[in-house]
Amino acid sequence: MARIRVEYFAVLRERAGRASEQVDTAAATTGELFRELEARHGFPRLPSLKVAVNAEFADWNRRLVDGDCVVFIPPVAGG
Amino acid sequence: MARIRVEYFAVLRERAGRASEQVDTAAATTGELFRELEARHGFPRLPSLKVAVNAEFADWNRRLVDGDCVVFIPPVAGG
Amino acid sequence: MDGPGFSFSRSALDVPDLARALADPACGALVGFEGRVRDHNEGRHVERLEYEGYEELGLKEGARIIAEALERFDIAHARCVHRLGLLALGDIAVWVGVSAHHRGEAFAACRYIIDEVKDRVPIWKKEHYADGDSGWINCEVRSEAPPP
Amino acid sequence: MDGPGFSFSRSALDVPDLARALADPACGALVGFEGRVRDHNEGRHVERLEYEGYEELGLKEGARIIAEALERFDIAHARCVHRLGLLALGDIAVWVGVSAHHRGEAFAACRYIIDEVKDRVPIWKKEHYADGDSGWINCEVRSEAPPP
16 A cells, blocks of 8 residues: 555546545556546546656556655646 | 939949939830949949839839839848 | 746736847847637637646746757747636737747747647646636647647 | 738837737737847847838838738738838847737748748848948848848
């Protein structure tokens, strides 16, 4: 089990009903963590969702370490 | 003979020592007129010199008519 | 030039002031891009919109884009500022400025920066429509193609 | 947008004011180009320069260029102003602004206008150098290649 800080933005923040949370999880990777939280919060299907760990882009096989900060990044729309 | 108004700009104005003049000429075309004035004023050789008659671009075979206003256009350098 | 190459702002952008910071006696060309809030998208009337940013990562990614532009193009200075928060119609949402000796490089770098910022910087846009509805662009609402 | 698409000015350009005239609630993109007086050309130190224009033909040719841009590109408004007279280092010699729904067209049209203006509008530039010499660009003094 790892304790992970998760931050939510935009549509995921609204669906989760919070901007961040501490999660105690058995998920080994960012991808597993997303599937766990997607089920819990009922996230919408998003094309080209990305993920960042500790404020750097990561991939979905990134192994989680206790204390990691994970952010799921919905399709961006700046400008 | 035609009476032509000629206006000079930039390097041609400086070489001619005037911004404009009335010329009574036997030149039949803009090209002939330029060769006449080039000899008189000692104009420098300019690449891609153009000519305008009555404030529209013209070509060097344009036939001159009494009262025409002719402007020789040295290479431009706006911006 | 002072300040970072990329930043966020929660207040209106002062474009003349931003442009002044790019001026350089050696530079003949300055190309600026302003992205403004439009009154419509996909045929729906937009009343206002809000931008949300993941600022920590956004600042890093924005700075990387500016550094890439300075490396790839023969330019002197480049800067991008993106608004966050609630914006009204006509407000400037993003500004990019590039100064260079020659205009070709300034145009190319400015275009590069705005394209990459829109593609890579974690910023989200929620549009509020005249009919009371609202939605996150690219998540709940399709953006117009090609993008503005 | 008020006023002609192309004009000459004998006083300093007010870029924010010019840009404001292009704003349009339907337009998401505004691309601006500023050409400024540089402190050097061909390795010589420039102190100031003067622009002379054949204004009657220049206004017509400038207006034709703006009309071509409006026809060739999907843009809303376009404007170009060129300074005449004596300019100091850093002064804006020419400004082009284009507003459009989408940025690709705004960039392309802005680039088209400045390229054509530099190529076709009868304007001449005389540079005054630190050593007291001076010369008409492209007539007595070679311009740097590629041009700024």
